[in-house]
Amino acid sequence: MTSDNNTKEKQPMTIHHRLKPRSLLARITLYFALFLVLFIFAIWLAIPPVANWYLTDFYKQQNRLFSADDISVNFFPPSVHLEKVRVSHEESTELELNRLDIQVSVAPLFKKTAYISDARIDGLFVYASQSQNAWNIAGLNIPLNSSNESNNTQDSGSEISKEEHTQPQKPSEQQAQENPSDGSMAWRLVVPKFEFNNSQFKIHNLLNDNITDSIAIKYLQVEDLQNQGLDVSGNVALDLNFNESNLALKSNIQYLQFLADIKLNSLDINAEIKDFLHFLPKEYRPLSGNINTSLQGNIKQVGATEFEVSLPSVDMNLNKLSADVPNAVAQLDTVNVRLTNSNISNTSNGELSATGILSTSLEKLDATFEDNKVQTQSFNLEVNQFALNKEGNAISLTVPSIELKNNNLQYENAKTKVSNNSVHLQLGNLVATIAEDKTLKLSTSLSSELNQSSLALDQLHLNNDRMAFDIEQLEVVQSDDKLNAKTAQTKVSNTHFILTESENVLASVGQVDLDLPTLRYSGTAYAATLAHLRLADIELSNLKDAPPLTVLDSLTIQDVNAVETHAEIKSIDLKGLRAHLLLDENRQLINLATLPAANDASDQNSTAHESTTNSSSANNRTNANNSEKLDNSTEPNKNTDLNNDETNSNKFALRLHEFSLSDNSYIQILDKSVEPDLDSTIDIDQLTATHIDSKDPNSVTHVLLKARNGKYSTIDLNADIQPFANKLTMQSKLAIRETELPPYSPYIAQALGYRIDSGQMDMDLDLNADKGQLEGNTHLVFREFDLGGRQESSKVVQTGAMPLNIAVGVLKDGQGNIELDIPLEGDVDNPEFKWTGFLMLPIKQALYKASASYLMQTFVPYANVISIAQIAGEQILKIRVEPLEFSFQQGQILPEQHSYLDQLNALMTDKPDSQVKACGIAVLGDLGESDELTIAEPEQQNTYLNGLANERANALKDYLVGKGIASNRIFVCAPQIDRDDDAKPRVALKF
Structure with missing residues (x-):
């Protein structure tokens, strides 16, 4: 039993000894854990005061004050909390943080995921300043001395990175770089929500005019942020101010597997230009x-x-722009650019496409660039649903419609000024392509309207009230330096075009209407069809103090077909032509406006003055020189044997079927280079020319003219002429009726040798030309035709010579008419041929021969009164009417004068149609030796002498009337005084 008991007692002891090591380990573990907890707790407790102490001491060394109401760090879960953090210097705040919260979830860390459950920054303020050697950011000095090496390193690194980025790699290759071969997964960042609110950054730049910039972040919110490697996704909302400028953004970003999807819910930028000026050069x-x-x-x-880029709406506005920079000063009210429903895409094979609707407007621009100034009230451009595509090197652009409007545009520089009240331009169905071979093709329809346009070049001004033109189906192809173009229909309408110089109108057109059905151009070849061109209310050269040179009610051109070698026109019709040809003393057009000379104005003026002086001295307003200027000599054709086809092969040919001029047209001629001034008007009732063909030298043009000169004179021309033959070939009939001759006397004075005092002329001219040889006949009828004498002396009275102009009177029939038939012939190729001499010399010879023969036989019985002598063959017939001489102071008829007066009475009795003009003449010898007269005033002397001269003329008239001559056949001239020393008292007679 004892042994059993001992055994039983020993067993518990064995068990006790077995359990003791485990209990110790548990205790150790428990103690370690407790220690660790206590240590962490101690650290947790120590972090706020230690951090506060450390930061306070650190900033104290920087001569700054640091304070914080709360600094908290938690480990379960990991989080950081800061509140009321402040860094100041001399009562100025350099760093301030109202609150910061960051919290990380622990469990996801085991899956290589950083899950930040709470991230919030509120009320952050940072002050930074830049000096020459350092940056001071929130109280921290950052030297700039060692920045060069780092910058070089960064630059080289950035260049390498740029090269890497410019060579895009396949996604699989980039993923292989990002994911190591060991198969480990990259860390992942997840932030459900991040807030950064009510924060501000101030940056003071001591190197740039002590400028301080402020960046204020009202809020920055990032939701559902996820990041792994290069993959990023999340929602971003930002409201940021830079100085007074604002940026607001709301967006969703996804970048996954190198595929990006960025949705811009809204991006609004409101920027003041002045906030960014300090980044620009001072000028x-x-x-x-x-x-x-x-x-x-x-x-x-x-x-x-x-x-792919899809932009449903883009609006950009520039308001109240003011600029004063080198070479430019500008003021601009607003510029608006709106892009809607736009899409841009690029495929892997390089195909690029862009579509959208573009709307642009501008208001109140006033800009000056050097010496160029531009102003406009408004500008609008609408591009509807454009589509741009690029495939390889081929580019195409289609736009259904483009509309441009502009109001009150003005451009001005030192020499030019352009203004326009309004422009309206529309392009329809625009298609433009550039092929692989660089061939450019363009097709569109165009409609435009310009109102109140003007152009000024120095003193030259061009004004236009309204211009509108429409072009349908315009097609242009440019390839290999060749341009091909064609249109289906072109219409132009213009209202009141006027070109002026100072106060003079050079040209003006009230209305222009053009209808151009087709136009084709290919290199040097072109083809055009003009259905209708009408210009109305045309004025040319309308000076301030003179009537316009030319006025035309309308010019109409119908049915034109033109190519590069020739053109064919159905008709040209002019209505209401009013031409005023005003010639000055030098036979220069008074009312011809000229363009102002740009250079050498003084030289031109001096040359003009010299020319005027020489012209005045050469043209003493004499009949001979004035007539000479009308001569038109024709040089002989040295190439008479040239083939017509060779001659015209390189010339542009024109065929006109009909030309007409009608509707109250006239030409006024005022010539001040002759005495008296010519003022004549030719009214054109009808002028037509048919079948004009410059390509065919043998073509015959028929010309028909019906005109009037004054109320009663008529001109009728019917001619067939070959205008493009090498030598003049024509058949013509000209009939002139009741033409008053005196106005044209100065022009024919040289040919006839005498002035025309009075007379009417009827002429029937049949003139033919065969290869330059003229042949024809002129039938002339002169009514009341009187030739006057020449002024060959400065004496008041020329007596004693009776020229041919008096003798011509004897050719008149009982009705006072002279009728002549004159053959005409000549060679226009003769260098001495002159049209004036060709027409007038035969008339002169016919008149001379007939009158000379008659006078020689008629006036011999009256030798005491009239003497006749022929001088220089047929050139001068000297007919002298002897005066009735008186003694000094004699006023009445004496018996010794009866013989002269009886022959004069017989002459007038034999010639019952003759009339005589008696001009009494007194001389200085009539004053005698009377003291009363010799000492009298000149006015009293003239009164006496004029009375004596008048008494002598009346005495002659009384004698003839007493002999039975009718008093109405004797005319008494105004009394005259001859002051020559050898002058004799007399009565001069003129028949």
Whole structure:
């Protein structure tokens, strides 16, 4: 029993000894765990004061004050909490944090996931300043001396990274780089929500005019943020201010497996330009304005080089821009750019496409660039649903419609000024392509309207009230330096076009209407069809103090077909032509406006003055020189044997079927280079020319003219002429009726040798030309035709010579008419041929021969009164009417004068149609030796002499009337005084 008991007693002891090591281990573990807990607890308790003490001491060394209401670090779960943290320097805050909370979940860490369940920063303020050698950020000085090497390293690293990024790798290769070969998975970051609110960063730059920038973050919220390697996804909301500029963003970002999907729910930027000026050079800082941008869209990357951008709405506004930078000063009210429903995509094979609707507007621009100034009230551009595609090197653009509007545009520089009240331009169905071979093709329809346009070049001004043009189906192809173009229809309408110089109108057109059905151009070849062109209310050269040179009611051109070698026109019709040809003393057009000379104005003026002086001295307003200027000499054709086809092969040919001029047209000629001034008007009732063909030298043009000169004179021309033959060939009939001749006397004075005092002319001219040889006949009828004498002396009275102009009177029939038939012939190729001499010399010879023969036989019985002598063959017939001489102071007829007066009475009796003009003449010898007269005033002397001269003329008339001559056949001239020393008292007679 004892042994059993002993055995029983020993067993518990064995068990006790077996359990003792385990109990010790448990105790050790328990103690270690307790120690660890106590240690961590101690650390947890120590961290806030230690951190506070350390940071206080650290910032104290930086001469800064640090304070914090709460610094907390938790381990279960891991989290950090900061509250009311502040760093200050001399009562200025450099760092302030209202609150910071960061909490990490522990369990996901075992799955290599950092799950930040709480992340919040509120009320962060950081002040940073830059000096020449260091940055001070939140009270911490960061030297810049050692930054160069790091910058170089960073630059080289960035260049390497850029090269790596510029060579995109396949996703599998990049994943292989990111995921090691051991198959370990990259860490994953998950943040359900991150908030960064009410924070501000101030950056003071001592190197840049002590500028301080402020970056204020109202809120930055990131939700559902997930990141693993390069994969990122999440929602971002940001509201940030930079100085006074604001950026607001709401977006969803997904970048998974190298495929990006970024949704921009909204992006709003409101920027003040002045907030960014200090980043620019000083000379570009005088800028101000506001930029406002609003954006919505989606950006997708569907491959390494494939992407899609969808932008439902993009609005960009620039407001109140003011700039005063080198070479430019500008003021701008607003610029608005709106892009809607736009899409941009790029495929893996490089195909690029872009579509959308673009709207642009501009208000109140005033800009000056050097000496160029631009102003406009408004500008609007609408591009509807454009589509741009690029495949390889081929590019295509299609736009259903483009509309441009502009109001009050002005451009000005030192020499040019352009203004336009409004422009409205529309392009429809625009298609433009650039092929692989660089061939450009363009097709569109165009409609435009311009109102109140003007262009000024120095003193030259061009104004246009309204211009509108429409082009349908315009097609342009440019290839190999050749341009091909064609249109289906072109219409132009223009209202009141006017070109002026100072106060003079050079040209003006009231209305232009053009209808161009087709136009084709290919290199140097072109083809055009003009259905209708009408210009109305045309004025040319309308000077301030003179009537316009030309006025035309309308010019109409119908049915034109033109190619590069020739053109064919159905008709040209002019209505209401009013031409005023005003010639000055030098036979220069008074009312011809000229363009102002750009250079050498003084030289031109001096040359013009010299020319005028020489012209004045050469043209003493004499009949001979004036007539000479009308001569038109024709040089002989030296190439008479040239083939017509060779001559015209390189010339542009024109064929006109009909030309007409009608509707109250006239030409006024005022010539001040002759005495008296010519003022004549030719009214054109009808002028037509048919079948004009410059290509065919043998073509015959028919010309028909019906005109009037004054109320009663008529002109009728009917001619067939070959205008493009090498030598003049024509058949013509000209009939002129009741033309008053005196106005044209100065022009024919040289040919006839005498002035025309009076007379009417009827002429029937049949003139033919065969290869330059003229042949024809002129039938002339002169009514009341009187030729006057020449002024060959400065004496008041020329007596004693009776020229041919008096003798011509004897040719008149009982009705006072002269009728002549004159043959005409000549060679226009003769260098001495002159049209004036060709027409007038035969008339002169016919008149001379007939009158000379008659006078020689008629006036011999009256030798005491009339003497006749022929001088220089047929050139001068000297007919002298002897005066009735008186003695000094004699006023009445004496018996010794009866013989002369009886022959004069017989002459007038034999010639009952003759009339005589008696001009009494007194001389200085009539004053005698009377003291009363010799000492009298000149006015009294003239009164006496004029009375005596008048008494002598009346005495002659009384004598003839007493002999039975009718008093109405004798005319008494105004008394005259001859002051020559050898002058004799007399009565001069003129028949």
